[in-house]
Amino acid sequence: MSSKITADSVLDGDLTSNIKYSLEKTVNTQAAGEYPIEFRVMDSGGNTVYLKTQISISDKSYAGIDVKLKDYLIYLSVGDAFDPNAYFNSADKEGELAVQSNVNTAKAGS
Template sequence: MKKIKIFSIILFLVSAVVYAGCRIYAGVMTDHTPPVISGGDEVIQVSVADPQEKLLEGMKAEDSRDGDVTDSLVVQDISEFDDEGKRTVNYAAVDSSGNVGYYSRVMQYTDYQEPVFALDSPLRFPVNGKFNICQGITASSTLDGDLTNKIKYTLDRAVTSSVPGTYQVEFRVMDSAGRTSYLPTVLEVYDPSEERIDVTLSSYLVYIGVNGAFNPSDYYAGADVEGELTIQSTVDTANAGTYYVDYTVTSRTAVGKSRLVVVVR
């Protein structure tokens, strides 16, 4: 019986040593080191038209055990713009043990422009008519193209379509980089019985630079009834802001109006 106890103790000790050895070996052999990502400039300059593959040019990923794992390198995500108009590109690469390495660098666009709006008709709607406030307005950006389905708006008060009046409305749209553009303007409900001349413009919304050239007459396209044209403009090209040009055509028996929105920036 004593020999059996001694044998059991020896067996237990041997098993413990083997188990401990296996744990130590496993710990030594287990790979916990992620790949190292490098290459490329700390700040990359790209066009908004460049494909995402452009961000991977010159980049590589090396792993201490697997060697070159550049094939696993991906763009994990791109941040929104920071206060300086820059974005951060975040990269990731993985090795055969599942370890993930990360890397970040700054990205600057060479040709980015913030989203802009366009109008194909004035924001004027007849009394008692059915209308969509976003009717005729579109938005686009150099980065994303068409953004019309992302347009949102805020009114200063609920529109009463049965009574002529004006309403302050602000349109806004945000692109995929987090940049939001705003268009504060005026929506008008008018009495069509008082306006029987259709006044047409070549554009209903234009953007011009501060101190840029602007001639209101250039945007008048004509009217369906001959009459006297009056142009009233609030545009101040020396200061950024949203301005209006009203075009009124008056004949002996009728009148018609249209409005151009001018954004100076």
């Protein structure tokens, strides 16, 4: 599950083997649903970084849409303008794609 998550620190270098995770509930791979997960890693200076995301289990009968993004992780400063459509690259099906975002750049961490 976490084989694609890596962590590096200027202080310690590669911290990938130190990454921990926690789940709010057990992932049932037999049922479609969303499962919140939090990854965290700490360097030797006590600096901890958290990544909250979701594990999505899809119904096998739904083919879905393969969406490609220009960037999968975006860093913004407080007050920066943010247009989620600017990070959308392509999809493998014709039609409309609605982008929703609750990013609030007026407040750090939101």
